[in-house]
Amino acid sequence: NAGVMQNPRHLVRRRGQEARLRCSPMKGHSHVYWYRQLPEEGLKFMVYLQKENIIDESGMPKERFSAEFPKEGPSILRIQQVVRGDSAAYFCASSPREGSTEAFFGQGTRLTVV
Amino acid sequence: GESVGLHLPTLSVQEGDNSIINCAYSNSASDYFIWYKQESGKGPQFIIDIRSNMDKRQGQRVTVLLNKTVKHLSLQIAATQPGDSAVYFCAPVEGGTSYGKLTFGQGTILTVHP
Numbered sequence: 001n002a003g004v005m006q007n008p009r010h011l012v013r014r015r016g017q018e019a020r021l022r023c024s025p026m027k028g029h030s031h032v033y034w035y036r037q038l039p040e041e042g043l044k045f046m047v048y049l050q051k052e053n054i055i056d057e058s059g060m061p062k063e064r065f066s067a068e069f070p071k072e073g074p075s076i077l078r079i080q081q082v083v084r085g086d087s088a089a090y091f092c093a094s095s096p097r098e099g100s101t102e103a104f105f106g107q108g109t110r111l112t113v114v
Numbered sequence: 115g116e117s118v119g120l121h122l123p124t125l126s127v128q129e130g131d132n133s134i135i136n137c138a139y140s141n142s143a144s145d146y147f148i149w150y151k152q153e154s155g156k157g158p159q160f161i162i163d164i165r166s167n168m169d170k171r172q173g174q175r176v177t178v179l180l181n182k183t184v185k186h187l188s189l190q191i192a193a194t195q196p197g198d199s200a201v202y203f204c205a206p207v208e209g210g211t212s213y214g215k216l217t218f219g220q221g222t223i224l225t226v227h228p
Contacts, residue, residue: 033214041221043158043218045215045216102160102163105150108156
């Protein structure tokens with residue numbers, strides 16, 4: 001299965017710790033999107049990255065959140081000094097190119113801050 | 115105790131019935147619309163899409179209707195099956211934006227009873 005892979009599937013962090021969420025896009029895909037889903041809500045766009053570049057981070061909180069998509073390896077969504085309000089499901093999607101009309105989603109990482 | 119939270123629209127149908135899920139959008143600049151299905155504990159899965167210059171598109175057991183005059187689209191599922199039980203989201207895509215940067219609607223919970 002060469003789908004979008006996210007890990008870990010579940011992550012528990014204490015308040016103040018750091019959370020690192022990983023996303024490996026589908027083979028051949030160079031565009032990655034991160035979304036956050038709060039309980040009983042739709043997904044909210046956070047950031048759009050291409051290899052080594054952040055294209056659109058209009059949905060990212062101004063503080064504590066960062067994302068990267070290095071030349072080699074998975075995309076990383078990093079949350080520093082987590083708070084209870086960061087508890088959510090974080091989904092990654094990938095697409096092969098700018099004009100692609102379909103984004104493939106991973107299974108998500110469920111972050112719980114205790 | 116009493117629970118407080120968002121309540122998604124719900125649709126409950128019998129297996130074999132047809133289902134119609136509705137979605138209203140506000141951005142008249144949307145030139146592309148995508149329907150996603152999200153099963154419990156999983157990431158969204160692409161169902162079907164439609165361009166704004168169309169008013170109807172059919173897929174396998176699904177039909178999407180678009181009414182730009184009232185900014186409304188619907189997803190019709192024929193002969194609904196228990197495996198169709200999920201949350202359904204529509205995602206308008208604004209012209210000129212990346213198709214991976216999606217704005218998901220609230221979602222509708224579809225429950226199919228055997």
